Amino acid sequence: MNTSNTSAEYIKQEKFLVAVDCIIFGFDTESIKLLLFKRRVEPLKGSLSLIGSFIKNDLNLNDSAKQVLEESTGLKDIFLKELRTYSNIDRDPGNRVISVAHYALIRINELDIKNVEEYDAHWYDFNDIPDLIFDHKQMVEDAIYRLRDEARREPICFNLLPEEFTIPQLQSIYECFYQRNLDSRNFRKKILSFDILTKTDKKDKTASKKGAFLYVYDKEKFDSFIAKGNRFQL
């Protein structure tokens, strides 16, 4: 690091390795999954890990996380938020590393498979997360907790859905988030009562012969729904 411009008080301070770790959730139109890969460096080489990286001097944390995501999935402009920092002094046996966890929501069908394969990354069930290195499992649990909370207040689930989707697909996302089955009739009634979806004249017939109508999410209507003091409680 260039220290020529460093204030005197700063020079005597200790420095730290800083990493970003990305909790990448994806939806394949049926269920939510988590993207994990086998760690390539010691310690714990070969163990399951979140996808992360040490940060560099020319990027802020958010851009560092975006870079990790793009490298591992080929995707740009995806939903990405800081979760929180993990800084226990012995969290990484390789050395002291402060990690800033970020969570991302993506549509699995938009992934560049080549990138994912090059990264040797694989999808795991949202409701059955395997053991992970360091405190990564805690990061995932914290992210799920945050998502559950956010899903009640913001339309984040639409980051997981294709532009056109069925009501049962939307319901599957909420069932994953809340980890319980929801009554289909009540769910449909409630989500339509919010008046934030527009029905198309197309049908998805992959799940049943009769098919299910495809809907699109209307951001303008959602913003006006929230502006009226409503909450997105399903």
Next chain:
Amino acid sequence: MNTSNTSAEYIKQEKFLVAVDCIIFGFDTESIKLLLFKRRVEPLKGSLSLIGSFIKNDLNLNDSAKQVLEESTGLKDIFLKELRTYSNIDRDPGNRVISVAHYALIRINELDIKNVEEYDAHWYDFNDIPDLIFDHKQMVEDAIYRLRDEARREPICFNLLPEEFTIPQLQSIYECFYQRNLDSRNFRKKILSFDILTKTDKKDKTASKKGAFLYVYDKEKFDSFIAKGNRFQL
């Protein structure tokens, strides 16, 4: 830092200065205030700043923030939460510093004045925050936004009140958070309808001759209120 135990992959990575900055809100039974101090080191020595510190190798971020708070206020065991990281590469002209902002809520009357004076810290009006160094004003604005959101879901305001308080004092806190006047009759009616406060037989007569009854917050009742699916919306 001890590098004898450092993994080979880690050694070649860049290291960073990491700081915690504390956004300390206090309540003096009338209004919410923010604790600031004049910066003692270059760059921008003498300018108004949040209270912060570079972190050391033997503490995690939360404990570092607790230490800063204890040194500047003399208080232990206070409400303290991580807000988020601030990591733009040019945010601090002294050098690249990644700062993890934390917000705290305290009762001003419990402060150790000696500590605050030694720190040369002063209280500023919550609704009229002066210019601050670096991105500290942004940190304060982000903390206020977070507090407003949290106050709707959690009983955080009781961290600002003495054990026994009046309804008008509680109302003042909400008026600061929401930055608007609330109707006293409606506020009293609503907060009492939650059934989470216990009325004492004592009165506070500092604000009026007639006086206002003192109440205590009942954590057990609050927990059962939330468990029933209620929200703390005032």
